[in-house]
Amino acid sequence: MPDSDHAAAVSSEATPSSSQESASHRERVIREELERRIALFDQLEDAKFGRFGAADWALCTAVFFVLPILVAWWVL
Amino acid sequence: MIRSESIYGRLPLLPEEREYGTRGAHATCFAYAVATWCFLIGGYVAQYLGAVRGMICLVTGSVIGVFLAVMGPALAGQRYGLETVDVTKPAFGQRGSRLLLLFYLINLIGWAGLILVMFGNGLRNILIGFGYEPGGWLVGAGVLLGMSLCFLLVTRGIHLMNITNAYVGPGLLLMTVGLLVLLLKNHGWQEIVDAEPLNPFDKPWLNYMIVMEMSIAAGISWWAGVGFLSRNTKTQRGAIYPELIQLGLGMGLVCSVALFSSLVVRSMDPTEWLIPIAGPFVGVLALIFVAVANISSSSISLFAAGLGLRHLRVFHIRPWWHLVLWALVPCLPFVFWPNELYGMGGNFLAYNGTLYAPVVGILFADYVFIRKQRLNLAAIFDDDPKAEYYYTKGFHWPALICLLIGQWIYFSLLDPLTYESSPAFLYLTASLPACVGPAVIYVIWLKLLPLERVWVPGEGGAEPRVSQPNI
Numbered sequence: 001m002p003d004s005d006h007a008a009a010v011s012s013e014a015t016p017s018s019s020q021e022s023a024s025h026r027e028r029v030i031r032e033e034l035e036r037r038i039a040l041f042d043q044l045e046d047a048k049f050g051r052f053g054a055a056d057w058a059l060c061t062a063v064f065f066v067l068p069i070l071v072a073w074w075v076l
Numbered sequence: 077m078i079r080s081e082s083i084y085g086r087l088p089l090l091p092e093e094r095e096y097g098t099r100g101a102h103a104t105c106f107a108y109a110v111a112t113w114c115f116l117i118g119g120y121v122a123q124y125l126g127a128v129r130g131m132i133c134l135v136t137g138s139v140i141g142v143f144l145a146v147m148g149p150a151l152a153g154q155r156y157g158l159e160t161v162d163v164t165k166p167a168f169g170q171r172g173s174r175l176l177l178l179f180y181l182i183n184l185i186g187w188a189g190l191i192l193v194m195f196g197n198g199l200r201n202i203l204i205g206f207g208y209e210p211g212g213w214l215v216g217a218g219v220l221l222g223m224s225l226c227f228l229l230v231t232r233g234i235h236l237m238n239i240t241n242a243y244v245g246p247g248l249l250l251m252t253v254g255l256l257v258l259l260l261k262n263h264g265w266q267e268i269v270d271a272e273p274l275n276p277f278d279k280p281w282l283n284y285m286i287v288m289e290m291s292i293a294a295g296i297s298w299w300a301g302v303g304f305l306s307r308n309t310k311t312q313r314g315a316i317y318p319e320l321i322q323l324g325l326g327m328g329l330v331c332s333v334a335l336f337s338s339l340v341v342r343s344m345d346p347t348e349w350l351i352p353i354a355g356p357f358v359g360v361l362a363l364i365f366v367a368v369a370n371i372s373s374s375s376i377s378l379f380a381a382g383l384g385l386r387h388l389r390v391f392h393i394r395p396w397w398h399l400v401l402w403a404l405v406p407c408l409p410f411v412f413w414p415n416e417l418y419g420m421g422g423n424f425l426a427y428n429g430t431l432y433a434p435v436v437g438i439l440f441a442d443y444v445f446i447r448k449q450r451l452n453l454a455a456i457f458d459d460d461p462k463a464e465y466y467y468t469k470g471f472h473w474p475a476l477i478c479l480l481i482g483q484w485i486y487f488s489l490l491d492p493l494t495y496e497s498s499p500a501f502l503y504l505t506a507s508l509p510a511c512v513g514p515a516v517i518y519v520i521w522l523k524l525l526p527l528e529r530v531w532v533p534g535e536g537g538a539e540p541r542v543s544q545p546n547i
Contacts, residue, residue, distance in 0.1 A: 026393060030087070031545050037088050038453045038542070041156060048091055049155050050311025064143040064320050068136035075132050076284055 086386050086547050088453060089157035089307045096305075098314040105305060105322035107245025110252065110330050111373035112191055112346070112366060117294055117327075118334020119344035120422040123275045124283040127268045130335045133287040135328035141295015142324035144511050145432070146302055146316060148440030153306035154315040156453055159383050160303025164435070165456045167442035168479075170463075170546065171470030173387070179431040180384050183300045185403065186424055188226070188377040189410040193418040195222040195370040198347040198363050205351050205360040215414045222371060223404050223411075229375045230382065231397045244372040248330075251362055256333050258353050263340050271339035277495070281502050286495055290422060291328070292507040293429035298323050299436050304380045378403050392547070426492035429507040434482020437515035438475050445519050446527070460543035474521045482514035 096104055121130050152163045161180060164173040196218025203210045229240065259268060276283045302319055309315040337349040347366065351359030381403040385391045391399055410417055443449060455464035467473070490497045490506035497506075 027545075030547060031542070034087060034457055034542060034545060034547055037090060037157075038457075040090065041088060041453050044091070046155070050313055052151065052312035052316060056313065056316070060143065060147065060316065060320060064139050064324060068139045072132065072136040072140075072288060075129060076281070 086159055086162060086383070086457075087157075091157075091310060094157075094308050094310050096309045096314065098311065098318070101305070101309045101314045101318040102322060103242065103245065105318040106249070106326060107242070107372070108301065108305070108376055109323045109327040110245055110248045111376075112194055112248075112370045113187060113373060114252075114327055114330040115334040115346035115366075116190055116194060116421055117290070117425065118331040118336075119338045119346055120290065120425060121287050121331065121335050122273060122338030122344055123422065124273050124277070125287045125335075126271060126273055127332075127336055127339055129284060130273075130287060131328075131332040133284065134291050134331045134335065135325065137288050137291020138295040138328040138331070139320070139324035141292040141507070142298050142320055142327075143295075144292075144440070144507075145296045145299040145436045146319045146323075148443040149299060149436065150302045150306040150315050150319055151312060151449065152439075152443050152451060153303045154309055154312055155449070156451055156456075157307045158303065158456065159307055160300060160380070161384055161387050162456050163303060163443075164439060165465045166447060166451055167438055167472060167475045169465060169467040169470050169472035169475070170459055172467075172472055172476055175476070176435060177384055177387055179435065180300050181381055181403075181406075183297055183428055183431065184377040184381040184384070185406045187297070188374040188381070189219075189407045190418060190421050190424070191370050191374045191377075192219045192222040192226075192407060193410055193414040194346060195219065195367055195374070196414055197345060197418075198367040198370065201347040201351070202360055202363045202367070205356055205363065212415070216411045219407070219411045219414055222374065223407055225371045226375045226378050227397075227400055227404060229371060230379050230400045240372050240375075244369045247365055248369050251365060252330050252333050254362075255337055255349075255353060259333075259336055259340060262353070268336045268340060274338070274342060274344060282495070282497065285497070285502055285505060286426075289429060289490060289501075289505050289507060290425045291331075292505060293425050293427075293432070294327070294331075295324055296432045296436055296507060296511070297425075297428045299432050301376070301380055304376075304383060387546075389546075423493050426490070426495075429510065430483055430486045430492055433486060433507040433510035434479045434514040437482065437511035437513070438478055438518050441515040441519045442475070446522050454542050457545055457547050458542045459546040463543065474518060474525075478514035478518045478521070481517060482510045485513050486510035 118134070121134060124130075125133065149160065149163050152158065153160065156163075161173050161177050164176050168176060193215065196215035199218040199221075200210050200212075200214045203214070273283065277286070298319070302323075305319065306315040309318075334346060337346070337353060338344050341349045341352050343349065347363060350362045350366070353359070354362055378400060382396065382399040385399045385402060391402070443451075452464050455466075458464075458466070459470075460466065461469075465472075486492075486506045486509075488498060489501045489504065489509060492506075
């Protein structure tokens, strides 16, 4: 291999293109942020997201599932 | 970059990043629900049923469908800040969820396409209202224009869409109320009630159950959209109740006004009602407003479709506008065959039931009964074969087999293309058994053959970390 081609090959191996650096930087940043958020979510109590308890389940099931089925059946 | 990745990407949305309190969630769900697809659905229903029975089916069916679509996935999406497809990974596996991505995209892009055809028809009817006689080509050209406008809106972000919705939603409600007032004033309730359906089947019960099925399927179709909404709400109640009330009840009521209009004007095309009902001047203004609203509605679907495309590795690091552009490409058939595809909208509605009914049933069963509303967030973003949700080569076979069983149940009861049905369809619909059946089988299967490992926060063991991130 001519010296100039060898130098170019070594040079390209030793210094990745800026787009490759940018992509791996992005991946590293996103990965670190993902891990940070996962750790945060693991620590957050359910109360931070509000309550949806047994009464809500009963109300929603009765009003938005059972009642409409009964109405539709009655009309049919 | 991080902010962009959380809003336009899949990073779990932290509580402080979420856009909607309860009032905002109601407003957004309202704008989302009271959109021009209500006019489409009402028009399709007018083919089969009159006003009273049609309205009962629309309201009850959409409420039932939204309940099934929302209760599991929306709770999971809100609690963990996840978008729709990520919520499916615990049940279906990493690769299994990508199969669902196809269903998801078909639904969103199908709706966007139908609404864009309505936009094209609206442009044509506006010109007719001004006394011109444009050719049918204008509808396809309108679809192309609509696609361009959606691209501009969606690429500018969720905040601009919220501003648009803040005007479009209330405007559509005013227009709907206005339509109803004009219908009652000019035609009277009795004429509306007495109006015959446009093109019913001979058997009355078949018409009723088909409309019931379309309405439940329309409600279940919201599965594709609730993730985008739920992950952006601050509280669980703030996610669930607005979705049930606005997407279910609200949509059903607005669809009913569209039904009345279709029956009186004798056309299922919403853009053909407004001038006969409202008169030439107000009718044209209303058509212009509906055209704007169509862009808003299509943009919401395309935004969610863009988020869905992030799951594909080739789109992981693409700029947002690339994703929006690719989401628009499948809408191109609507440019060339607008009216043919528009005419198949009723079948598309029913077909959504075959896609989504089993999915929402399995997701509900998995999140509520199997995982007791606890997810391993790290495993959702981990493509390591040893990660909890990778299962067997990326597929969780119990869920996928139950999905197939659900589709088999559906097609045994109803063919959504021909509407051929079995006698059991009269009593059961097709979506309800296709949703409940797989859910029950899935729970029994996993109780008899439990999952090998289920990590629960706070119950010991090292916290899982992401080995091979898929984000």
